[in-house]
Amino acid sequence: MAPHLVRTAALPSELWVHVFGYLSTTDKCNIRSCCRYFKAIVDHWSLWKGHTVVVRKHCAYTGNFWKILCRRKIKSVVLRRASLKEWKQLAISVPWLTTIKVEHCNDVKCFEILKQFHNLKRLSISGFRQGLTDTIGSLQQVTNFSVCETQLVPRTEIINAVSKLSHLTSLFYHEGNHPIPRQTFHIMLKSLPHLKYLSLKMGTHTGSLPDDYFNISKTINGPQEGQQVGQAGLTRLELLDYMDPTLSEEALKFLPSLQCLSVDYRDRDVQPTKCHLKTWLKGLPQLAVFNIANGHPISSYADSIPANVTSLTLRHVTMERKDLATVGKQIPGLLHLHYDPRSRNGSSIGEISRHFPQLRTLRIRHYNVPEREFSSLQHLKCLDRLEILDACVPTAHLMELTNKLQVLTRYRTQIVHSQNPREPTACYCTHC
Incomplete structure (x- = not known):
């Protein structure tokens, strides 16, 4: 046996399994081709x-x-x-x-x-x-x-x-170009008493669906003692390809148990219709996760975001500096922020640490962000992870910026230069 293989085999296999656990799939496959010993270890079920x-x-x-x-x-x-x-x-x-x-x-x-x-x-x-x-x-x-x-x-x-x-407990119904009619929708949900997560593709619709579109509690379980009339068991709702006024302003009042709301609007352009998010948010006291993509300017609903929201995603949403301040006042305890506004001039990145001092994770783009503003992220004392959304192949300039930030933060923050790969089993419709 070759000397290097003797030394390799002398180490406990458990140690190699632990080390290989940090490798990517590609790296594990490369290691696997080195020798029979590594081949057997790499195929250990715990690594997959x-x-x-x-x-x-x-x-x-x-x-x-x-x-x-x-x-x-x-x-x-x-x-x-x-x-x-x-x-x-x-x-x-x-x-x-x-x-x-x-x-x-x-x-x-x-x-x-x-x-x-x-x-x-x-x-x-x-x-x-x-x-x-x-x-x-x-x-x-x-x-x-x-x-x-x-x-x-x-x-x-x-x-x-x-x-x-x-x-x-989870249903992704991304079918057709029109919402499910109310009666058909209720008949379906009547058979799903354990449903907690519902994702719907709304599609085109003329006018509003009935106010009681989500009033399904009586249909599912009947009124429970101490339960509000119309309360359903859903804790997570996702609306894709959505546009006001498909659902009425009163639609979500029957879902006060919602802890997560995601809305992906059909168009990026500002719409002349009234933004129903403002009213929806006022009726969701338990909301902790709020994700928005496209749609109305955030100024239309910023002052209605529930104070207990800890995770916020804003993708391709029109925002001004004053809007960021408004959001900061509404949810000062925010822990997770995905900040990708429509304008990419980087003019508000420097405000993030001031308005959201407790952030633990942050996802942003570095395009056109001045070095001074990028360096201001050092003031986020609780930041564990910073993800740069537009840096699959980081430039020399970006590497210099991140290296300086690492030094300023004494390497307490993990900086990721590329997005996590999309889960292969996830539905391609989902963007938020």
Whole structure:
């Protein structure tokens, strides 16, 4: 045995597993090719927790590939136009899968194989052109379901399939170009008593939906002792492709238990319609997470943001310096901020430390930000992580800026120069 391999093998395998845990997927694969010893260690299941494997059509998957998935105890898979052969082999190799995303599959026989995954909890379907079979409804163990971009499938069939998943706690319904009609919406939710997270693609709509669109408590459980009339169990609501006045000003008063609200507006341009966010926010006393993309200028609703919000996302929103001050007064205890306003002149970055002194995480762009303002982030004494959104390949200038900031903060803040990779199983519609 070569001397360097003797020294390598002399170290406990647990130590190598710990070290390799800090590596990226690419680096682990490179290390794996060094020797048999490292190959066995890299395939340890603990190094692949949360990892997602993408299985594609027309790829030559060998028997060794399926054995590796088995050794790594892979629990999350994306099936991208995969054939029936790959489906069957997957069920044999990793029957313990908990997360499956199906993209562009038109073979109904494939969905029958889903019954073999008894531990399946998260199921996502997109690009399906045929009817959803009764197979979907039979998967009672599924708690998180996403349906998106199905074509030529009647809405009633989709609703019926979703309604059979009675244990859902999370539903992403990103279907069609129009909101679900109120009566149909309530019928669906009647069958989902455990639902906590709802994401809806609103689409185009003329006028407002009924005020009681979210008044579903009586439909679901009936009034409970001490419960407000109309209160539902939802704690997280996401509205995509939204535009006022699709929902009325009174729409969210029936959801006082909301802890997270995300609204992704259809257009970036300022709209002449009244901003309903101002009224919505006043009726959400438990809101802790607030995410906005596009839409109205923040001045339309800044003074209505609940004081207990600890996480705020503002993407492509028109903001003035005075608006940042207003938001700071409303939520002085903010801990997490994603700040990406429409204007990128960097003129307000220097105000962040003054208005949000307790920030722990901050996501910003460095484009056109003066060095003096960038350096002012040193005053965020609690900042653990700074993410630069427009620096996948950091320039020499940016590296110089971040190095100076690291020195000023005595290296207490982790600075990330690129965004985290998108979760492969996430729906492509979601932006907030």
